Amino acid sequence: MNLQPFSPRDLIASNPWSSILLTTYSLSLSFLEAIPLSSVYRTYRNFTVLSDIEGYRASLADVGAVGVGRDYDLVPVRCRTGVFHPKIALMTDEAGEIRATVGSGNLTFGGWGYNNEILEYLRPGRDSACFADLVSMLESMMRETAPQGRLDCVTPPDLGPFIELGRKAAAIPGDGGSRLLHTMDRPLDEQIREMADDLGGAVSVCVVSPFFSGHHGVRLLCESLRCERVSVAVPSIAPSVFDFDAAAANGMKVSPVACDTFSDDRSLHSKLFDIECVNGRLIVAGSANATVPALTGANVEAVVARIHDRTPVFGWSPCMAYKEVSLTGEEEPKNRGGAALVLEYGDGTLSGRIVGADGVSGEWEAALAAGARRAAAGKVAVADDGSFTFVMPGDVDPLSFGSSVQVIFVRGSEEVRGWLVLRGFLDAMNRRGPLAREIGRLVAGFGTPAGMASILEFIAREPGALLEAAERTGGGRKANTPSGHLFVTGAFSTKSALDMKETWRAGSGSYAQDDLIDALVRHLARALPGGNDDAGDDEDEEKLDGAGERPQGRQGQGRNPPGKGQRIKKQIIERAFTQLFTKLEKSPAGPSRGNALYVLFDMISRIVPRAEEGEKLLALFLERWLTLAKGARPDEDDQGELDECVAAVVSRLVISESAKAVKMHEFLQSWLGREVPDNFACERSPIAGNLNQELLGRGFSQEEWSGAWRSILGTRTKWNTVNDLRRALLAGDASFVAPEGATDHELAVLGKFAAREGRPDRIYWLERPYAGHRPACKCGVNFPALQEKRLRNTRIATCDYIRCGRVVVDVSL
Secondary structure, three states, X not given: XXXXXXXXXXXXXXXXXXXXXXXXXXXXXXXXXXXXHHHOXXXXXXXXXXEEHHHHHHHOOOOOOOOEOOOEEEXXXXXXXXXXXXXXXXXXXXXXXXXXXXXXXXXXXXXXXXXXXXXEEEOOOOOHHHHHHHHHHHHHHXXXXXXXXXXXXXXXXXXXXXXXXXXXXXXXXXXXXXXXXXXXXXXXXXXXXXXXXXXXXEEEEEEEOOOOOOOHHHHHHHHHHOOOOEEEEOOOEEOOOOOHHHHHHOOOOEEEEEOHHHOOOOOEOOOEEEEEEOOEEEEEEEOOOOOHHHHHOOOEOEEEEEEEOOOOOOOOEEOOOHHHOEEOXXXXXXXXXXXXXXXXXXXXXXXXXEXXXXXXXXXXXXXXXXXXXXXXXEEEEEOOOOEEEEEOOOOOOHHHHOOOOEEEEEEOOEEEEEEEEEHHHHHHHHHHOHHHHHHHHHHOOOOOHHHHHHHHHHHHHOHHHHHHXXXXXXXXXXXXXXXOOOOOOOOOOOOOHHHOOOOOOOXXXXXXXXXXXXXXXXXXXXXXXXXXXXXXXXXXXXXXXOOOOOOOOOOOOOOOOOOOOOOEOHHHHXXXXXXXXXXXXXXXXXXXXXXXXXXXXXXXXXXXXXXXXXXHHHHHHHHHHHHHHOOOOOOHHHHHHHHXXXXXXXXXXXXXXXXXXXXXXXXXXXXXOOOOOHHHHHHOOOOOOOHHHHHHHOOOOHHHHHHHXXXXXXXXXXXXXXXXXXXXXXXXXXXOOOOOOOOHHHHHHHHHHXXXXXXXHHEEEEOOOOOOOOOEOOOOOEOOHHHXXXXXXXXXXXXXXXXXXXXXXXXXX
8 A cells, every 4th residue: 555645636737637526525615726626727628526415505605716606516415314425536538548536535625635634546457446336336326316316416417428437447457456335335334344254354453533423333343344353543633532431331442553644743534444354454445434324324435445465554553642632623424404505597597406404485585696796686486395496687697796606595584595506607618628718707707818818719720610609699789689698598508407307417418519609709799898808907008298199190099008918919819810801701792791790890899909919900900801891781770780880990990090081981982882971970970988989999089089080081082083073974064073093085085975975885884893803894895904903093994995995984882
């Protein structure tokens, strides 16, 4: 037996584990999040904790918990015959590697360091038989959660993947004779006696335990082993001490012993039975105390039994100081009673059950709480069996709390609490891994540049996922999208665990694979820029002149430009947006691009300002967005919101660079298919403080927005020139103004047309846009390169075809 110091943390931090299952009796969520969870934070997809109901109840007082129900699953288990007491860690990675530990320590700071604990490490090959036993235990736990089964578990997790990998581990050849003994099917004392009998029978037994049921637990073990040579370890510090006097009064001869391994300055919490047999030595270590409930199988326990030769493993020596043990006052594990809520959230509905108490039926007032924040959730009717289901108010979004949420039921002086589990979010995290957590934090208003970088890396790999989500959600603006629950409602719909036919919930469930991305699109469309968005939280590097005015020629950055804080790397931004633009370019131009344009606008306006060289990238991406938007104006009923996006984009570009005013005017004319009418100019004039303006340039004044809009509409474009020319020629006005760059031949043809001389078809008014192909004259002949260039630059050219020679004037938009 390896007695070298070893912590479960050493194992959990040694490999990029993707799925972790932990079981415990006592529970500290602050410890869980600080040590085990943080050790695998960047790699895990599924992190599940099975805790006895006592540990669950105690965890409700843990004010330091922030991730329960959203970063990991906490499943309370109530054992109807005793307590749920195993301390197992089971870990797997993406490659199928599996490791396990079985020990005495709970998921607390004491259990992983402050106490004197013992831990068995299991690996396939040497411990293949133990993995077979572990599979048997997990399967028994699944069976016993059936109605009226031994285990009361409102929402059991899916242990199938662990069972499957456990079977594979059990099939690996190995010569180890160790076994994992558990009490799901049989009493522990019987299993220990059978292994001792296989070694010729027990000769002596030494017990290490913090609890003893007085002396009755040791007596039960010795009677089962038919062994009279008994000793009990006496530590320096322990929760309790064996009652040697009561044992002697009942005819038991029990010797106090000690050894350095279990006599340090930490409180003894190790559980071990050192059994010397005729043909070897059996060391049993794990969760089982030397108590009657542990040995008879009333509790759920797990231990590892290893066979050694008869050579002593521990240096036991006589000790008479058992009356001098310093007691910590920790109580023996038992179900102390008390009500708790076990519940989950999905599709705007809370469902679950009050466990651990009778007489809970009736009407309660519900509230959600996280830290100092508390939100009323209305009345809830609880059935006779403690179950309930109720719809959340539309203005209460659990994810918006940004950390773990407790649900509180109050009725008069009675109060019951429980952790809220976002079931759909956990299932999405099981599929998407760390990406789901980053999206969750972003949606809750706690996104970081590092988290956004992870999301962008995903988008760079799968740009179609975001664009398809835009179609499903109407660019995040679909009218029937629930407004009160931007992320969880709808995005993570789930059936109540109380209504499911299967006893054990499948981890993958029936959730759509892209609900998570739909939630991201909705958030991008609707969330207001806030204090947690660090796009503008850094030091303002803007330099003002003596009068406090913005220097001339400044490239506009709003009042809160990117400073020296953490920025998203330029390469990550460019990679993601390049893939999105390229993907959208492959779709047909036109109104069908509308939803994708919405999500692209939202991403550009919310994310790009947080990047390195954000201002430069913002201008580049906004212009590319306009290129993709050309010809995509939707039908009349749906024009408003996209019109507002366009107006904000063109104005923002002009604020940054006033020379772009003519180009932006040309785009607006193309967007509308005509000159910008007065009603459009008035209705779409950007308003400082509105969402689009805040996103694209937080802090810009109304005068800056209005000035940019006026400068755009006040310019004359080349289209204005040729359109005025057309009106003048059709009216016979000889004082027309020709486009700059017109040749003498073209001027002559235009003059004759105005004077009504010559053939009227010598001028061809090109009205059809030709952006995606080469322009052609009325005769059908494409322009040669030089004339095509002239047409695109000056909107006038001459057909070189010898049988044509028309002057072509481009009046298209």
